[in-house]
Amino acid sequence: MSKSVAVEKALTRFHEQARLRAAYRHATMILQYDADTTMPVAGASILGDTMGVLAEKTYEALVNDDTRETLAVLLAAKDEVPRHIYREAEELQRKINKISVVPAKEYGDYERAVTHATHVWRQAKLAADFNMFAPYLQAVVDYAARFAKYYDSSRPVYDVLLEDYEQGMTMAKLDDFFGVVRQELTPLIARIAKAPQPDTAFLNCSYPLPQQEQLAHYLMNILCLPRDRCAIGTTEHPFTAGANNHDVRITTHYYEQDMLSGMFTVIHEGGHALYMLHMADELNGTLLAKGASSGIHESQSRFFENFIGRSEPFLRFILPKLQELFPTQLKGVTAEQFYHAANRSQPSLIRIHADELTYPLHILIRYELEKQLFAGEIAVADLPQKWNELYQTYLGITPPDDGQGVLQDVHWSNSYFGYFPTYALGSAYAAQFLAAMEHDIDVSGTVAVGDLHPVIDWLKDRLFCFGGVKLPEELLIDITGKPFAPHCYTDYLKHKYSALYGLD
Ligand SMILES: [Zn+2]
Missing domain, CATH: 1.10.1370.30 (Neurolysin; domain 3)
Known part of the structure; x- marks a missing residue:
């Protein structure tokens, strides 16, 4: 299999970009595991900021012109690209498409709605009171339905x-x-x-x-x-x-x-x-x-x-x-x-x-x-x-x-x-x-x-x-x-x- 120069270059770029994405994912996973197991509860407030920064960096490492261009070259050269790299390129493209269709402000509102809903759900479960939870659940359902339509309005939500x-x-x-x-x-x-x-x-x-x-x-x-x-x-x-x-x-x-x-x-x-x-x-x-x-x-x-x-x-x-x-x-x-x-x-x-x-x-x-x-x-x-x-x-x-x-x-x-x-x-x-x-x-x-x-x-x-x-x-x-x-x-x-x- 002889690779064209453009594909060779794209593969090199892809590996560099992948290293960065992997490092952010790795750090996020270890911090999350730590939070779920041994972190003292008071650590949560400051960890929240760290996770926020990592989430922004992860987003930036994924959604940018450099990555978009690299993926375009790789996805157009299926026969020249190793199978696992082609598959990862497909997955990344899917992820980018999904993220890109949601306006950033709406995504932030959605994340806050989920945090609220989860917080209220805990209390509602303890109180066995569905009415307490219903408006918050409604908000999350509405966001999920709207995002699904942004992504693909031709299929059922x-x-x-x-x-x-x-x-x-x-x-x-x-x-x-x-x-x-x-x-x-x-x-x-x-x-x-x-x-x-x-x-x-x-x-x-x-x-x-x-x-x-x-x-x-x-x-x-x-x-x-x-x-x-x-x-x-x-x-x-x-x-x-x-x-x-x-x-x-x-x-x-x-x-x-x-x-x-x-x-x-x-x-x-x-x-x-x-x-x-x-x-x-x-x-x-x-x-x-x-x-x-x-x-x-x-x-x-x-x-x-x-x-x-x-x-x-x-x-x-x-x-x-x-x-x-x-x-x-x-x-x-x-x-x-x-x-x-x-x-x-x-x-x-x-x-x-x-x-x-x-x-x-x-x-x-x-x-x-x-x-x-x-x-x-x-x-x-x-x-x-x-x-x-x-x-x-x-x-x-x-x-x-x-x-x-x-x-x-x-x-x-x-x-x-x-x-x-x-x-x-x-x-x-x-x-x-x-x-x-x-x-x-x-x-x-x-x-x-x-x-x-x-x-x-x-x-x-x-x-x-x-x-x-x-x-x-x-x-x-x-x-x-x-x-x-x-x-x-x-x-x-x-x-x-x-x-x-x-x-x-
Ligand atoms: Zn399981």
């Missing part, structure tokens, strides 16, 4: 919003997916709600935190997370942050009365971390180092949390270790009892505490509400009543107040409209990846002996290494040989939970 988190995703595809979820899972959930439940008393006693911490480190070893490249911290709402494939930080939260919560959080965040740790070196410092999409990222965390961590072979394998750490709490508990208890399913009000089977219904409800809201079919004021109706329809329960209902999640106040579906998509993608993996390796067999190397190596070559180079649909087709297939997910859940509850 909600389709434009979905693209922010899952490129290529549309309402048409999600209607299909959630249609399958609704049809296949709601009858099973209703049957299980009436079935006898396993004994979970041994999970509800006190599990000392020092031993839980030891368990977290043991799990990191099982997940093959190298300690020189992956750190662990604690936080209120766990997340994973990655600067590059040499510096990934997972976080967890230990609850004395709920040891399994901490255990599955480490495994979940460990899945996100594996994805970041095994991205190709050439992606370090690029926009593509974040992964293919929110849904694909979530597919990896949920793959390890649910499809591996909550599987019978894994729980059978881990039980002796748990009994060594918690001898009195788990005395006499059999592998079968443990598997059943860890997979107990029951309709519940709070999404983040939902079990693997009922979880996608919580997402379906949010999807239906967001879709109707941005289509103008319902108003912000209708949300509490509609929320409660849908919980009754799909899960057979009604929240006693809005704090445990429509106000439970932070996402809407943050303007993350279109994000929720990626949580359910993640599990569904994971089911499809697992089916493909099982053709090549004996997954149950290797998990049963606590050896996850073959599983991780399989994912490394086919998925992790690509970062954001391939788009979600491309990954699905390349890895599984077919486009997104929602039945793979519902079949997996039906099979697992019918067996757990002795239903045919």
Whole structure:
């Protein structure tokens, strides 16, 4: 491949510009991680200024004539530009287009509206008072709708919003997916709600935190997370942050009365971390180092949390270790009892505490509400009543107040409209990846002996290494040989939970 002089020059410029962008992103990420974990609260006010300066610099490093000209040359020379650079150029151009269509003043007003809404949401949730939050939510909804129209007025607003988190995703595809979820899972959930439940008393006693911490480190070893490249911290709402494939930080939260919560959080965040740790070196410092999409990222965390961590072979394998750490709490508990208890399913009000089977219904409800809201079919004021109706329809329960209902999640106040579906998509993608993996390796067999190397190596070559180079649909087709297939997910859940509850 012989490159023209113009392309050679553009590539050199691109690398220089990328270094600057990467440095700002790196600094921002580390400061954000610090703020979320160890920073004393009083540091927030001054950190706010620093973050403001970094945000301005990041903007300037992205939106300028030099970058625009460089991108124009690279994007016109697809055959002469390495694939990952071409893909990053595409992503940068998309980002610039998105930012440039919003007048700077309006963007500042929007950021203030989000900050306000998030602040009021916290109080409204505590007071279980939706009316307090409604005008602030309305403002954020209006901005989101207006920005989506600026960006692309030819498509429905909600389709434009979905693209922010899952490129290529549309309402048409999600209607299909959630249609399958609704049809296949709601009858099973209703049957299980009436079935006898396993004994979970041994999970509800006190599990000392020092031993839980030891368990977290043991799990990191099982997940093959190298300690020189992956750190662990604690936080209120766990997340994973990655600067590059040499510096990934997972976080967890230990609850004395709920040891399994901490255990599955480490495994979940460990899945996100594996994805970041095994991205190709050439992606370090690029926009593509974040992964293919929110849904694909979530597919990896949920793959390890649910499809591996909550599987019978894994729980059978881990039980002796748990009994060594918690001898009195788990005395006499059999592998079968443990598997059943860890997979107990029951309709519940709070999404983040939902079990693997009922979880996608919580997402379906949010999807239906967001879709109707941005289509103008319902108003912000209708949300509490509609929320409660849908919980009754799909899960057979009604929240006693809005704090445990429509106000439970932070996402809407943050303007993350279109994000929720990626949580359910993640599990569904994971089911499809697992089916493909099982053709090549004996997954149950290797998990049963606590050896996850073959599983991780399989994912490394086919998925992790690509970062954001391939788009979600491309990954699905390349890895599984077919486009997104929602039945793979519902079949997996039906099979697992019918067996757990002795239903045919
Ligand atoms: Zn996650």
